Amino acid sequence: RKEVEQDPGPFNVPEGATVAFNCTYSNSASQSFFWYRQDCRKEPKLLMSVYSSGNEDGRFTAQLNRASQYISLLIRDSKLSDSATYLCVPLTDSWGKLQFGAGTQVVVTP
Amino acid sequence: DAMVIQNPRYQVTQFGKPVTLSCSQTLNHNVMYWYQQKSSQAPKLLFHYYDKDFNNEADTPDNFQSRRPNTSFCFLDIRSPGLGDAAMYLCATSRETLSGYTFGSGTRLTVV
Numbered sequence: 001r002k003e004v005e006q007d008p009g010p011f012n013v014p015e016g017a018t019v020a021f022n023c024t025y026s027n028s029a030s031q032s033f034f035w036y037r038q039d040c041r042k043e044p045k046l047l048m049s050v051y052s053s054g055n056e057d058g059r060f061t062a063q064l065n066r067a068s069q070y071i072s073l074l075i076r077d078s079k080l081s082d083s084a085t086y087l088c089v090p091l092t093d094s095w096g097k098l099q100f101g102a103g104t105q106v107v108v109t110p
Numbered sequence: 111d112a113m114v115i116q117n118p119r120y121q122v123t124q125f126g127k128p129v130t131l132s133c134s135q136t137l138n139h140n141v142m143y144w145y146q147q148k149s150s151q152a153p154k155l156l157f158h159y160y161d162k163d164f165n166n167e168a169d170t171p172d173n174f175q176s177r178r179p180n181t182s183f184c185f186l187d188i189r190s191p192g193l194g195d196a197a198m199y200l201c202a203t204s205r206e207t208l209s210g211y212t213f214g215s216g217t218r219l220t221v222v
Contacts, residue, residue, distance in 0.1 A: 004152070041198070041218070042215070042216070043213040043214060043215050044200070044211075045213070046211070046212075049210055087152070087153075097155065098211060099155075100145075100152040100153045100154075101152055102151055102152040
C-alpha cells in the first residue's frame, strides 16, 4: 500500500460549485498534515496546515479522520483560479520530512 | 522577494554530461531538501541537509550527489544524466520546527 493515496481526478467542477476529495495515509503516527496546491509546471505552494481535527481558511476546509486515516479538502464557491493539482502531505518525521501524494487535479469550468 | 531561488529555471544537458543545479535561500532555514518530480507524479525526496548533516534516501541513485557549502546554498550534481533523469527538480527549505516547506520555483531538466 502506498504511504499516501489520492484520487488523481480530474474533478471537473462548475464555477461556484463545491468540490471535495480525500487523501488516505498509511502511517497512523502522522500527526500533522499539509495541503499544497501545484499549478501546471510550477512549484507546490502551501495551501493549508492541519494540526488537529481540521482547519478552515476562507473557502477551503480540511477535515481529518484519524480513525479511518484520511484527510479531506473541501473547496466552496469554486473559482477558475482554483484549477490546480492538490497535493496531500502527511508529516511522518519529527524533523519534517514530507511524503507527498501524487495529487488530485481539479478543473474549474466557467 | 523570492526567498528560495533556483537556477537555472530551465536546463538542457547532453546524455552523460555532468550538470549542476543550484538553490539559494534567504530564510536562514536549517533544513534544505532536493526533490525530483516527473510528470503527473508526486515529488520524490532525493536527499536533505539538516544543517550540515547530509541524509540520502535509500533509493536515490548514486548518480545524484549534493553539496551544501553554507546555510544559504545547496547544489544538486548529476554526474552522468540519463534520459530518465529528465524531470523538474525542486529545492525546498524548512525550519527545525516544521511549518511546511518553502519551495523554489524549480529547475526543469531536459536530457538530450
